[in-house]
Amino acid sequence: MSDIAMREDLLVARGLHTYYGASHILHGVDFSVKKGEALGLMGRNGMGKTTLIRSMMGLVRAAEGSVQVRGQEMRGAATHAIARRGIAYVPEGRGIFPNLSVRENLEMAARAGVDGQRNWTFERVMETFPRLSERLGNGGGQLSGGEQQMLTIGRALMTNPDLLILDEATEGLAPLIAREIWRIVREIRLSGIATVVVDKNHAAVSSITDRTMILVKGQVVYDGASEDFRARPELIQQHLGV
Amino acid sequence: MDIFSFLVQTLNAVQYGLLLFLVASGLTLVFGIMGIINLAHGSFYMAGAYLAFGLTSATGNLLWAIVLGVPLAMAIGAALEALLFVHLYKRDHLEQVLLTYGLILIFEELRSILVGDDVHGVPMPDFLAGSIPLDDTLSYPVYRLAISVVCVGLAIGLYFLIQRTRLGMMIRAGSHDRDMVQSLGINIKLIYRVVFALGVVMAALGGMLAAPISSVAPNMGGQVLILSFVVVVVGGIGSVWGALIGALLIGFADTFGKVILPDFAGVMVYLVMAAVLLWRPEGLLGKG
Ligand SMILES: Nc1ncnc2c1ncn2[C@@H]1O[C@H](COP(=O)(O)OP(=O)(O)O)[C@@H](O)[C@H]1O
Ligand SMILES: [Mg+2]
Numbered sequence: 102m103s104d105i106a107m108r109e110d111l112l113v114a115r116g117l118h119t120y121y122g123a124s125h126i127l128h129g130v131d132f133s134v135k136k137g138e139a140l141g142l143m144g145r146n147g148m149g150k151t152t153l154i155r156s157m158m159g160l161v162r163a164a165e166g167s168v169q170v171r172g173q174e175m176r177g178a179a180t181h182a183i184a185r186r187g188i189a190y191v192p193e194g195r196g197i198f199p200n201l202s203v204r205e206n207l208e209m210a211a212r213a214g215v216d217g218q219r220n221w222t223f224e225r226v227m228e229t230f231p232r233l234s235e236r237l238g239n240g241g242g243q244l245s246g247g248e249q250q251m252l253t254i255g256r257a258l259m260t261n262p263d264l265l266i267l268d269e270a271t272e273g274l275a276p277l278i279a280r281e282i283w284r285i286v287r288e289i290r291l292s293g294i295a296t297v298v299v300d301k302n303h304a305a306v307s308s309i310t311d312r313t314m315i316l317v318k319g320q321v322v323y324d325g326a327s328e329d330f331r332a333r334p335e336l337i338q339q340h341l342g343v
Numbered sequence: 344m345d346i347f348s349f350l351v352q353t354l355n356a357v358q359y360g361l362l363l364f365l366v367a368s369g370l371t372l373v374f375g376i377m378g379i380i381n382l383a384h385g386s387f388y389m390a391g392a393y394l395a396f397g398l399t400s401a402t403g404n405l406l407w408a409i410v411l412g413v414p415l416a417m418a419i420g421a422a423l424e425a426l427l428f429v430h431l432y433k434r435d436h437l438e439q440v441l442l443t444y445g446l447i448l449i450f451e452e453l454r455s456i457l458v459g460d461d462v463h464g465v466p467m468p469d470f471l472a473g474s475i476p477l478d479d480t481l482s483y484p485v486y487r488l489a490i491s492v493v494c495v496g497l498a499i500g501l502y503f504l505i506q507r508t509r510l511g512m513m514i515r516a517g518s519h520d521r522d523m524v525q526s527l528g529i530n531i532k533l534i535y536r537v538v539f540a541l542g543v544v545m546a547a548l549g550g551m552l553a554a555p556i557s558s559v560a561p562n563m564g565g566q567v568l569i570l571s572f573v574v575v576v577v578g579g580i581g582s583v584w585g586a587l588i589g590a591l592l593i594g595f596a597d598t599f600g601k602v603i604l605p606d607f608a609g610v611m612v613y614l615v616m617a618a619v620l621l622w623r624p625e626g627l628l629g630k631g
Contacts, residue, residue, distance in 0.1 A: 158526060160522055160525075160526070179525070179530070179532075180522070180525035180526055181525045181526075181527075181528050181529055181530045181531065184525070184526055184527060184528035185528040189526075189527070190526045192522075192523065192526065196520055196522075196523035196526070198515070198516040198519050198520065198523070199519065200515055200516075200518070200519050201512055201515055201516055205512045205515075206516075208509060208512065209509055209512035209513055209516055209527075209529075210527045210528075210529075211509075212528065256527070257527075260527060260528055
């Protein structure tokens, strides 16, 4: 932990307020993730997790607050410019291009990372997701849910990111497939890429993350070490139980 | 009809269809990817023909006119996208139709101010001016054959660009999920600009190639626009390959309609469109 605390900030948001029309969704959220850090973002349905991510990615306009990526203010910047500073976002619902083949889904995203790193190549993605290599010629829409999830994660890695954001990556997947996804996330984390993981499975998330954040109605109610989070079951009962 | 006149009519139908494809491809791409109905697309065909006229007069050769006209058309397309069309992406179709109809009026007025209202002709390059004799009386103009060859080359090039290059993958992906494309670090606005400019270039090239065989005249974009919309609807909105098949179908319907049923020549194209739409309301390669 102390090791991570001293690292450089990758993505920092301060006092974010976001609205959809007249409904006020984010109420001054502070968020940060450091280089190589794994963060679990939790909260019941509709608490604003996706909105927070989309606000930081510039996909929805935050009305107030700041978003800094590698120290540079990016609120109001174009989404592609934010992504180009080293962030890869795997959205809820996966965002596969069904009209592109599996190979094309991967190739269209390929680029070097911010520091010119090309650790993630097409070959390495194939090694990490052997199931995809058997389906390269298929349309993205022809894959099973688990394969689609592997494809979006693989596609995100093709951009050689410093930070990978996974929103509900195991949603709707069979337990066995979900376990495979968790194995891959762990592997990605070990490779040094920072991760933000949003998922209903708090046990799995807190076991692979350094830090845990809980959102309730657009406000941060908890931000602490995942170890500490695991030691306090009342947090789950109070903020996450159904 | 003997075999040679049949051959001549077939070549005419193909040449006409391919020329229509050049105009319709941009129309369907811009509609399919950016969701814009552009009534002013026929004006780009007209602009191409007038560029061919002006630049051929200045340089003395249609080929030079094309070499200079293509980058010019591309620049015009990119500028129009950046200044006007970019504001239409999130508007509804009625507003798009109103603005682009207004553009037709502006373009016609500009043409009138810049070149006047006279009808012009453009000479074809000397080396393409001959004809190929088929029998004692029939021959086929080399220039028309050249148009078909160039158009086939352009269609293949467009296929390669869209199906085989990363830019093409981004274009196709952008037609499906704009936010996702941006989240991957790709500047979708730039992609849209390229697609729009590409559509303008294809239409303008159509006008440039057609200039020597059809007169360069006011309002020449109108007829082409209507037929291009027929092609787009027949082929399936947004489908470039549908537009190719649709354009050839319309080319044949129009050309052979005039020969076989001269009294009904004017409606043949629309009969074909109605028949296709009754059979497949989403168009030949449309997604329904
Ligand atoms: N596009 C939208 N328009 C209006 N309200 C929305 C939209 N997206 C989400 N919301 C609302 O914003 C709140 C937060 O949603 P979201 O960020 O998706 O939550 P979470 O990801 O934590 O489940 C919810 O009340 C939801 O109904
Ligand atoms: Mg969500």
